Amino acid sequence: MRNQRNALGLIISIMFVVFAAGCSQQPSASSTTEEEEPSTPVMVENVEGGSLDVKKEIVGNLVPETQANVTPKVQGELVSLNVKKGDTVQKGDVLGKIDDESLREQVELRQIGLQQAQAQLEQAKLSRQTAQNGLKSAQNQLEQANISIEQGKKGYDTGMTDSDLNVDNARIQWEDAKENVEKLANLYREGAIPYQDYQAAIDGEKQARIALEQAQLAAENSENTEDIQMLESQKKAAEIGIADAKENIKNAENSVQQAQNGVQQAQTELEQARSQLNDPVLYAPLTGEVTSISNKVGEMVSSANPFATIVSLTPATVRAQVSSEQLSLFTKGETVDVIIPSIDETREATVSYVAAASEDNGLFTVEVTLPNEDKVLKPGMVTKIAVTTSVVDNALLVPTEAVVEANDEAMIYVVENDRAVQKDVEIVEMQSDVTAVSGDFSAGDTVIVKGQGTLNDGSLVRIMEGDE
Structure with a gap:
């Protein structure tokens, strides 16, 4: 590496000499035979004092953040x-x-299913109401039978007045039952209630009519001792009617619950079908x-x-694998430089991940994150992570291209009174751009960085500006 730099410096120096020789071949205005001492064109920079960060470059690849x-x-x-x-x-x-056509069809089908389930629920509620009305009717019949029995047991002292009262009560029950039959008949014809509900009303009317006939018969035969037995039979029939009505209510409640479950399921299926409309x-x-x-x-x-x-391109992530010796160079949250050769840029990055265990190959994974707002960095790009391995403090710093190495010795040329003065140096640490050295010179001295390849100690030099 150093030999390549010296060769490059030599080539540049030769070019400067050729240029200077060309300039010196102009005709002289003086007829004197004395020739002026030729000067070598050089370029210079100042020696600086300070610290040098010794960096190590580790190859990594850009990978997608996500x-x-x-x-x-x-x-x-x-x-x-x-x-x-x-x-x-x-x-x-x-x-x-x-394409979402099939999904829209499913939504329409689920809407129809929900409407059907809601209609079944309403029908179940009507059936429950009919069963509850049947229970009330049977309870009234039982109450009437108990009253009739109590009156029959009192004997004949109540006279025909009680018999007439029983007939009136029975007639009221029968008229109520007939009215209920007419009401449910209309509902049944409209399809609002099932046939069994309508038939139950007919049976209730029939029972009420029989009760009226029995009351009338009792009034006519108020002196008949067998009336009590007949009333007991009526009571028994009313108790059976109550038991049947309660069973009907129980069945109706079950039907309502099933219908409610059906509505809930239909609503869930509709919501699911609607949510799937966003899936396409x-x-x-x-x-x-x-x-x-x-x-x-x-x-x-x-x-x-x-x-x-x-x-995801922002931020960009560089991933590298390092040895156990290099692992200590990385600390999470630390700032490092990332060199991207393909775009000739160096960007500042932050260490975002340091593996706690090695991979199967024995290496440790580290990752650094760097900004990529311009979206220039792409996954797969090869990069170099520059990490500081050590620091040289209180050193004299010269451009690396200023150092001339020959025969295992190193030197630089400083400019004093337009002449190149050779200074032997000891290289403390050499980096690609800057080298820390020690020697008999000071910070602020002018060091030759181009054109020194053909110089000798004491050569006359001419400092060229950057645009010459």
């Missing part, structure tokens, strides 16, 4: 595509859409660059294969 596959949730034909490979997208952007839309899961698209409009897509891949 990478995500866009996988369709449903299968179908791709009907629209809004992006192409290489596009930059924002999180939530619509990338494309899948393909959204960007993150902000980044589209690196691949697998399908074209008109092709079938499914969850079996990713539709597209998106990688």
Whole structure:
């Protein structure tokens, strides 16, 4: 490496000598035979004093900060595509859409199913109300029978007045039952109630009519001692009617509960169908660059294969593998330099990850993060992470190209009174751009950085400016 630098310096020095010789070949205005001492054109910089960070470069690769596959949730034909490979997208952007006709049909079917379930619930509630009315009617019949029995047991002292009262009560019950039959008949013809509810009302009217006939018969035969037995039979029938009515209510309650469950299930299925209407839309899961698209409009897509891949470019991440000796050079949160040769840039980065254990190959993974707002850094680029291994304090610093090495010795040339003065130096630490040295010179001295390849100690030099 040092020999290459010396060779380059020699070539540049020769060019300067040729240039100077060309200039000196102009005709002399003086006729004297004396020739002026030629000067060598050189370029210079100042010696600086300070500290030199000794850096080590470790090769790494740019990797995506985040990478995500866009996988369709449903299968179908791709009907629209809004992006192409290489596009930059924002999180939530619509990338494309899948045909949703079948899903819309499912929503319509679920809506019809919900309407049917709601109608069944209303019918079940009507049946329950009919059963509750039947229970009230049977309870009234039982109450009437008890009253009739009590009056019969009192004997004949109540006279015909009590018998007439029983007939009046029985007639009222029968008229109520007839009215109920007429009401339910209309509902049954309209399809609002099932036949069994209508038949139960007819049976109730029949029982009330029988009770009226029995009351009338009792009034006519108030002196008949067998009336008590007949009233006991009526009581028994009323008790059976109550038991049947309670069973009907129980069955009706079960029907209502089942219908309510059916409505809830239909509502859930409808909500699920509606939520799936959003599944055919393909959204960007993150902000980044589209690196691949697998399908074209008109092709079938499914969850079996990713539709597209998106990688996040900001911030950029460099990943490298280091040995156990190099691992100590990295501390999470520390600032390092990243050199990107492909774009000839160096950017500041932060150590974001240091592995606690080695990989199978015995190396440790480290990652550094650096800004990439201009999106210039791409995954796969080769980089170099420059980390400080040591620091040389209180050193004299010269450009590395100023150092001339020959025969295992090193020297520099400083300019004093337009002449090159050779100074032997000891190299403390050499870097690609700057070298820390020690020797008989001071910070602020002018050191030759170009043109020193042909110089000798004491050579006359001419300092060239940068634009010459």
